[in-house]
Amino acid sequence: MSRLIVISNRVAAPKPDGEGGAQGGLAVALSAALREYRGLWFGWSGNRIDEFTGKIDFQRHDGVTSATIDLEEQDVEEYYNGYANRTLWPLFHYRIDLAEYVRSFGAGYERVNERFADTVTPLIDPDDLVWIHDYHLIPLGAQLRQRGLRNRMGFFLHIPWPPARLLTSLPAHEHLVLSLLAYDVIGFHTKEWLESFQNYVERELGGHCEPDGTIHVGERSVHAAAYPIGIDYKEFREAAESEAAQEAFERLRKSADGRGTIIGVDRLDYSKGLEERFLGYRRFLEDHEDWQGEVFLLQIAPPSRGEVHTYEKIRESLDELSGRINGEFAAVDWVPIRYVNQGYGREDLAGFYRASQIALVTPLRDGMNLVAKEYVAAQDPEDPGVLILSRFAGAALQLTDALLVNPYSKEEISDAIKQALDMPREERIRRWRSMNEVVKQEDVVWWRRNFVAALQGEATQDERAAG
Ligand code: F6P
Numbered sequence: 001m002s003r004l005i006v007i008s009n010r011v012a013a014p015k016p017d018g019e020g021g022a023q024g025g026l027a028v029a030l031s032a033a034l035r036e037y038r039g040l041w042f043g044w045s046g047n048r049i050d051e052f053t054g055k056i057d058f059q060r061h062d063g064v065t066s067a068t069i070d071l072e073e074q075d076v077e078e079y080y081n082g083y084a085n086r087t088l089w090p091l092f093h094y095r096i097d098l099a100e101y102v103r104s105f106g107a108g109y110e111r112v113n114e115r116f117a118d119t120v121t122p123l124i125d126p127d128d129l130v131w132i133h134d135y136h137l138i139p140l141g142a143q144l145r146q147r148g149l150r151n152r153m154g155f156f157l158h159i160p161w162p163p164a165r166l167l168t169s170l171p172a173h174e175h176l177v178l179s180l181l182a183y184d185v186i187g188f189h190t191k192e193w194l195e196s197f198q199n200y201v202e203r204e205l206g207g208h209c210e211p212d213g214t215i216h217v218g219e220r221s222v223h224a225a226a227y228p229i230g231i232d233y234k235e236f237r238e239a240a241e242s243e244a245a246q247e248a249f250e251r252l253r254k255s256a257d258g259r260g261t262i263i264g265v266d267r268l269d270y271s272k273g274l275e276e277r278f279l280g281y282r283r284f285l286e287d288h289e290d291w292q293g294e295v296f297l298l299q300i301a302p303p304s305r306g307e308v309h310t311y312e313k314i315r316e317s318l319d320e321l322s323g324r325i326n327g328e329f330a331a332v333d334w335v336p337i338r339y340v341n342q343g344y345g346r347e348d349l350a351g352f353y354r355a356s357q358i359a360l361v362t363p364l365r366d367g368m369n370l371v372a373k374e375y376v377a378a379q380d381p382e383d384p385g386v387l388i389l390s391r392f393a394g395a396a397l398q399l400t401d402a403l404l405v406n407p408y409s410k411e412e413i414s415d416a417i418k419q420a421l422d423m424p425r426e427e428r429i430r431r432w433r434s435m436n437e438v439v440k441q442e443d444v445v446w447w448r449r450n451f452v453a454a455l456q457g458e459a460t461q462d463e464r465a466a467g
Pocket of ligand 1: 010158304
C-alpha cells in the first residue's frame with residue numbers, strides 16, 4: 001500500500017503527553033489517515049531562526065511521524081504574515097479592500113514553497129501519495145514536479161475560492177492558478193468555490209471543464225471537485241458526554257441564572273463578522289426591550305495572527321464595540337455581552353454549546369465553518385438549541401435547516417434571534433435531527449476517505465452518479 005505524505009503550513013500531529021493541548025478535528029482525522037497509510041506529516045515548526053538550515057526535526061507519537069522545519073524571520077514576515085495572511089487570506093475572503101499587493105511578499109511565498117520542496121523531496125518515495133493543504137502552499141506541487149516527482153499529488157483548499165473578477169485583481173494571478181495544474185486532484189469545500197475556480201479556468205486560462213470534474217487546460221487534465229469537510233462526530237459526541245463537558249455545562253448554566261445563552265466561538269478574524277454580529281445583537285436588544293436582562297451573548301474569540309495589522313485593528317474595534325454595547329444596556333445584575341479573548345479545549349466547548357439555546361455563527365465569508373457542526377453535534381436530542389448560520393459559510397449548503405441569515409443585515413440577525421427564542425420544541429427537534437444526520441454521516445472520516453480515494457484515482461459515489 002502507498003504511504004501518505006501530508007504537507008501543511010502548521011503540523012498538528014500528536015505531541016508527547018501534556019504538550020500542545022488537545023488536537024483539533026482535522027488533526028485527529030489526518031493523524032488517523034497517517035496511521036492507516038503510514039507516511040508522515042511535514043510542515044513548519046512554528047519556530048523562527050536566524051538563518052534557514054533545512055534541518056528536519058522528526059518526531060513520532062501515537063503512531064504518527066511528524067517532520068518539521070524552522071523558518072527565518074524574513075520568511076515568516078513575507079510568506080506567512082505577508083502573502084498568505086495579508087494578500088491571499090483577505091482576497092480569498094472577498095476583502096480586496098484589505099488585500100495588500102507587495103512584491104516582496106510574493107517573492108517570500110515562492111522562496112518558502114521552494115524551501116519546503118527542497119527539504120521534503122528526499123523524504124518522498126516514488127509510490128507515495130502526496131496531499132498538500134491550504135493557501136500557504138499552492139505552488140508546492142509545481143515545485144515538487146520541477147524536482148522530478150511523478151507521484152499522485154492532491155491539493156485541498158480550506159478557505160473559499162474567490163470569484164474570477166476578484167481574483168484577477170491579484171498580480172500574477174495566472175501564475176498562481178497555473179501552478180495548481182501540477183496536482184492530480186484539487187479539492188474545495190463546496191460547489192460554490194469549485195464553480196468559481198472552474199469559471200476562472202474557462203475565462204482566464206481558456207480551459208474546458210467536464211461535468212465529471214475533469215478540467216483540461218492545454219495538455220494538462222486534472223480532477224477538481226467539492227469535498228465538504230466534517231467534524232470527527234464520534235469523538236466530539238464522546239467529548240460532549242465527558243465529565244469535563246458536564247462541568248462546563250453546569251458552570252455556564254449556573255452563571256446564566258435562568259437567562260438564555262447565545263453563544264459564538266470564532267478565531268478573532270475580520271472574516272468572522274463579529275462586529276456585524278454584535279451590532280445585530282444590539283439591534284435585537286433595541287427591537288425587543290422585554291428580552292433585555294433575559295438573554296446574554298457569550299462570545300469566545302481567541303486572538304490570532306496578532307502580528308498582522310488588520311487583526312490588531314479588529315481586536316481594538318471589538319473591545320470598543322463590546323464595551324459600548326455593555327455600557328449602553330447593562331444593569332447592575334446583567335451584562336449583555338460576555339466577551340472572552342481566550343481559547344477553550346473541545347470538552348469545555350462541547351459543554352458550553354450544549355448549555356446554549358442559540359449559536360450565532362455568522363461569518364461574512366467562510367470556507368466551511370466547523371463550529372456550526374460542533375454546535376449541532378453537542379446538542380441534547382430531547383431539547384436541542386437553534387443554529388443561526390450565515391448563508392455565506394460553506395456549511396450553509398449542508399445545514400439547510402439552520403436559520404440562515406445575511407450576516408451583513410442587523411435586522412435579519414435580530415429577527416433570527418427572536419425566531420429562535422420563540423421556536424417550539426418540536427420544530428427545534430425537527431431541524432436539529434435533519435442537521436445532525438448530515439453532521440454525523442458526512443463527518444471528517446467520510447471527507448478524508450473521499451479525498452484519498454480520488455487521490456488514488458478512484459471515483460467517489462457522488463462522482464459516479466454525476467458521471
Ligand atoms: O482555515 C484556514 C486556516 O489557515 C487553517 O489552515 C488554520 O488551522 C486556521 O486557519 C488558523 O490559522 P493560523 O494557522 O494562521 O493560526
